[in-house]
Amino acid sequence: MSTNVSVDHGPARRLRRPAIGRWTRGFRAFYASLLIGTVLASLLPAVLLQPNSRVFLLKLVAAALLASLPGLLYLEFIRFKGQTLYDEYVINLFRLGIDQDCNLPAPPSHTSYYLRWKKDHERLETNSTDNLYRKKFEAVYGQQAVSTRGLFADPDSRPERSEGFFPVLLATVLLCVGWAMVVQPELYRNIDLLGGLPFSGRPKLPIEALEYGFIGAYWFILQDVIRRYFRDDLKTAAYVSASARIILVVIVVTMVSLASTSASTQLNVLAFFIGIFPQIGVQILKAGVNKAFMGVVPSLDCKYPLSDLDGLTIWDQARLFEEGIEDLHGLVTANLVDVILGTRIPVDRLVDWLDQALLYLHVPAESGGRKPREALRALGIRTATDLERAWTTTDTDAAAVQQQLTEAIAGAAGGVGVVQMLLASLGSTSSFLHVRRFKHHDWLTGQAPARAA
16 A cells, blocks of 8 residues: 555656746746846936936936835845744743743754753643743744744634734835935926915925935934844834834924024034934934023933943944833843844843943942943953852952952952942842853753752
């Protein structure tokens, strides 16, 4: 019987392979034709049309292409968003020690965590397939991105998507309006919607400054979308942020133009940088208001800004702002699972920022005319785990190391208790426990660190 089955299936397999090959060749021919057609469509107008028609067509194509490029990147992204994101997410939960193993989702079976999870999960004695951490992932990426979906879902059910397309459409419309204002295509038909009514000219807007402000905002949006595309972080929230940035830049540039006395050229350059950094315009307005109203407006400066962290760029700072993290305290107290899911920042980098932030929050920048942070940096201490590791060293020169650390932090040899209280305070912070667990490298040694009582 087994021989008959193999004979029956053999021809079917031999018939399917040429069909797949024809489909592959068909797609290649389609994309090649599309590429050649695009090149011809770009070159033929330059040969067939008059100069004024070329400029008109060039403006239309430029406005349409530039406005649709961010949206096209999103459509391309959702086609290839793979299930490896889920496996990486689950493994990082185990590495960080976010919860007990039995409460975490099932890790990939080929990892060293699977047997440990299976042993602990069987002790729950429950038939429920729900899991909080998996639900968090599905809320961001949808059910189709869960690689272990076959373990808990009906194979005949259709997976649900988590995001709508409306934010992408809204951002594309705003980009179209902005580029139409910048490019200003020539009039093609003399159509008058007002029917001869006089144009009031209100509100009086700084049109030229707004154009440069929009160009600056578009520069930031395009850079941000491209970075998220390669980081597997291009979600519709990026387009909500893009729409909000465009609207905010219009408002801020308009207000700055009312308060500015500089030449139009300087205002245009300032508007461009406001498009990239809207906080510049807000600070300019605040400075002008403080002079008139004697400091009535509250300060917008942070005591512990994110910019103090090593390796954090303006793109990362803007990404953390979207998640509600505006300073170092917000980073340390944030839900680490949500930050990993929401930002797609590499976990190694995120843990390093957390490690730095913990040290900055516990060690002041200045104290009694001294600068403890700079003193620690001179000793090679840049993170909280670096400080703990150096203080608990068992080398022969451990006493000398502790003395140098004490002098750097407390400024006196008798400040050992200050350092010990600082380390005790760090040890009681949940984020520090996760950082310590991650840096133990238990996924490389195959051995879990001792669990804290």
